[in-house]
Amino acid sequence: MADHHLSRDPAHLHYDWDRSRDPVATVDPGDTVRFECRDAADGQLPEGATVDDVEAVDAPGHAMTGPVEIAGLEPDDTLAVDVLDVAHEGVGWTWVYPGEVGAGLLPEEFPEGAVHTWELADGSATFVDGIEVPLAPFPGNLGVVPAAEGPHSTTPPRRVGGNLDVKHLAAGSTLYLPVEVAGGLFSVGDLHGAQGDGEVCITAIEIPGTVTVRLRRADRAVDAPELDPAGPYAPAGDGPVTATTGLGDDVDEATREAVRAMVARLVERHGISRLEAYMLCSVAVDLKVSEVVNDTVAVTAYVALAR
Amino acid sequence: MADHHLSRDPAHLHYDWDRSRDPVATVDPGDTVRFECRDAADGQLPEGATVDDVEAVDAPGHAMTGPVEIAGLEPDDTLAVDVLDVAHEGVGWTWVYPGEVGAGLLPEEFPEGAVHTWELADGSATFVDGIEVPLAPFPGNLGVVPAAEGPHSTTPPRRVGGNLDVKHLAAGSTLYLPVEVAGGLFSVGDLHGAQGDGEVCITAIEIPGTVTVRLRRADRAVDAPELDPAGPYAPAGDGPVTATTGLGDDVDEATREAVRAMVARLVERHGISRLEAYMLCSVAVDLKVSEVVNDTVAVTAYVALAR
Numbered sequence: 215m216a217d218h219h220l221s222r223d224p225a226h227l228h229y230d231w232d233r234s235r236d237p238v239a240t241v242d243p244g245d246t247v248r249f250e251c252r253d254a255a256d257g258q259l260p261e262g263a264t265v266d267d268v269e270a271v272d273a274p275g276h277a278m279t280g281p282v283e284i285a286g287l288e289p290d291d292t293l294a295v296d297v298l299d300v301a302h303e304g305v306g307w308t309w310v311y312p313g314e315v316g317a318g319l320l321p322e323e324f325p326e327g328a329v330h331t332w333e334l335a336d337g338s339a340t341f342v343d344g345i346e347v348p349l350a351p352f353p354g355n356l357g358v359v360p361a362a363e364g365p366h367s368t369t370p371p372r373r374v375g376g377n378l379d380v381k382h383l384a385a386g387s388t389l390y391l392p393v394e395v396a397g398g399l400f401s402v403g404d405l406h407g408a409q410g411d412g413e414v415c416i417t418a419i420e421i422p423g424t425v426t427v428r429l430r431r432a433d434r435a436v437d438a439p440e441l442d443p444a445g446p447y448a449p450a451g452d453g454p455v456t457a458t459t460g461l462g463d464d465v466d467e468a469t470r471e472a473v474r475a476m477v478a479r480l481v482e483r484h485g486i487s488r489l490e491a492y493m494l495c496s497v498a499v500d501l502k503v504s505e506v507v508n509d510t511v512a513v514t515a516y517v518a519l520a521r
Numbered sequence: 522m523a524d525h526h527l528s529r530d531p532a533h534l535h536y537d538w539d540r541s542r543d544p545v546a547t548v549d550p551g552d553t554v555r556f557e558c559r560d561a562a563d564g565q566l567p568e569g570a571t572v573d574d575v576e577a578v579d580a581p582g583h584a585m586t587g588p589v590e591i592a593g594l595e596p597d598d599t600l601a602v603d604v605l606d607v608a609h610e611g612v613g614w615t616w617v618y619p620g621e622v623g624a625g626l627l628p629e630e631f632p633e634g635a636v637h638t639w640e641l642a643d644g645s646a647t648f649v650d651g652i653e654v655p656l657a658p659f660p661g662n663l664g665v666v667p668a669a670e671g672p673h674s675t676t677p678p679r680r681v682g683g684n685l686d687v688k689h690l691a692a693g694s695t696l697y698l699p700v701e702v703a704g705g706l707f708s709v710g711d712l713h714g715a716q717g718d719g720e721v722c723i724t725a726i727e728i729p730g731t732v733t734v735r736l737r738r739a740d741r742a743v744d745a746p747e748l749d750p751a752g753p754y755a756p757a758g759d760g761p762v763t764a765t766t767g768l769g770d771d772v773d774e775a776t777r778e779a780v781r782a783m784v785a786r787l788v789e790r791h792g793i794s795r796l797e798a799y800m801l802c803s804v805a806v807d808l809k810v811s812e813v814v815n816d817t818v819a820v821t822a823y824v825a826l827a828r
Contacts, residue, residue, distance in 0.1 A: 318814055370817035379812035412813045439766040447755040459746040465772035503808040505686035506719045510677035
């Protein structure tokens with residue numbers, strides 16, 4: 215079992231999924247690989263970034279490190295990705311795109327846009343005075359390449375993985391993916407220092423960092439992403455848990471209503487702005503589908519931040 | 522602060538929400554009330570019930586115990602419901618309605634219907650040999666009456682509460698509801714011994730039992746149900762957590778895909794039938810909205826049952 219390392223040198227980066235791309239490394243099943251990754255803004259944001267800096271970012275997609283070929287892996291095999299370690303580098307950003315461009319869950323309510331630069335400590339990061347967000351870093355975007363001729367956008371998740379943004383894919387978890395092309399062609403990027411369920415403002419705490427994974431063949435078939443998650447499952451933070459229930463004709467509407475109510479709740483509870491509350495939802499609020507069978511659907515948002 | 526008790530005598534039951542109904546009791550803010558409740562089948566199922574028994578149930582809605590008037594409560598006040606205790610009586614049922622009648626999340630996939638009778642112990646109940654579902658009893662349906670002239674169905678939840686099915690409304694939690702009519706007119710029913718997020722097969726572990734609540738006025742305004750939930754938040758059970766991620770064009774489709782994949786996973790993992798797995802999802806699987814902003818939505822289902 216060998217250990218490999220891929221720097222974030224441009225030669226190891228790509229910005230779309232494409233089966234025709236040559237692998238930058240070939241590993242054996244069971245090997246570990248340490249991937250250095252850029253953040254979702256491709257390393258183009260300065261500390262203290264402004265909305266203008268966000269608008270000026272010029273990247274054709276997520277900066278993905280890879281692809282890595284796993285020797286012997288064939289279509290219909292299952293790749294198991296053991297997430298062994300995720301390390302940040304002390305800085306991160308959360309932003310809301312300006313304009314009603316359709317990005318995020320509630321774009322029409324936050325057209326002004328915003329960006330927050332985080333200084334990250336070991337266990338938590340300060341948002342505003344007294345509001346600490348616990349860190350639980352994980353890769354937002356990881357997967358193998360689709361069989362269909364590319365290029366394919368890095369934005370949507372697919373059955374082969376990609377931009378899943380499942381917050382429980384932290385160190386200690388395992389992700390299972392169906393393989394569609396020989397060798398799999400695994401890449402990873404878009405690291406998050408912390409994320410709420412939904413990633414509702416379209417960004418988490420976006421960080422550059424390093425992900426170490428073991429890539430192995432699993433002996434069971436999967437049709438879509440499955441995982442043995444790492445947790446934790448309680449809402450992030452050490453304050454008392456409070457929750458808002460959104461009702462709607464479908465799960466989409468109920469989700470929006472739950473987040474709208476949580477934005478109002480955070481404003482009331484913490485004395486922050488609505489835009490700050492929207493970003494806090496995106497980095498620290500959990501979202502559960504409470505019931506989906508009673509004509510009117512209920513989704514509940516949970517938070518436990520102290521202040 | 523007085524303690525009140527309402528039996529499940531027919532004089533204390535109603536099957537719709539209607540502001541014109543006279544209260545069966547009047548209490549002062551801060552009083553506690555112990556409500557005896559029938560199960561969702563109105564007490565009409567025998568132990569060992571069959572699908573025929575389910576089809577034969579004749580009830581015009583959930584059997585709700587109440588309504589209770591809270592003296593002095595006015596429209597636009599907020600009612601706080603402290604859930605102090607929820608007790609079962611040793612028996613419960615989970616069922617799937619036969620026919621493709623649109624009940625539940627995946628009715629077209631389970632037209633045969635099914636019913637399972639549970640014997641409930643203190644902490645858990647056995648589904649099939651070796652699969653124990655932890656009990657976490659809570660009232661599925663609780664709320665005050667809508668201002669609009671009735672009668673109104675007991676099926677959908679509303680801003681004033683009702684059939685919320687939020688599993689974290691167990692003992693130790695508080696629910697906040699906006700009041701629409703003088704006195705509030707609070708009722709409760711549809712107790713669940715355990716429920717998964719979503720209640721996907723349309724029933725949880727449906728139980729008769731007793732709920733004790735404190736009814737008080739809260740000094741903050743709410744527009745919709747809010748809660749200080751009791752937890753726990755980890756997936757129910759003491760087995761290792763495993764999860765399936767469903768992808769879709771919207772949250773509804775992603776939810777269905779996550780549950781479909783979890784049904785398959787439970788069949789594979791536990792050697793049970795698909796119908797049994799569907800019922801297990803409804804009583805013991807959590808559902809989180811992983812991301813809702815990446816063009817394709819991801820919902821993840823979590824389970825921790827041992828076997």
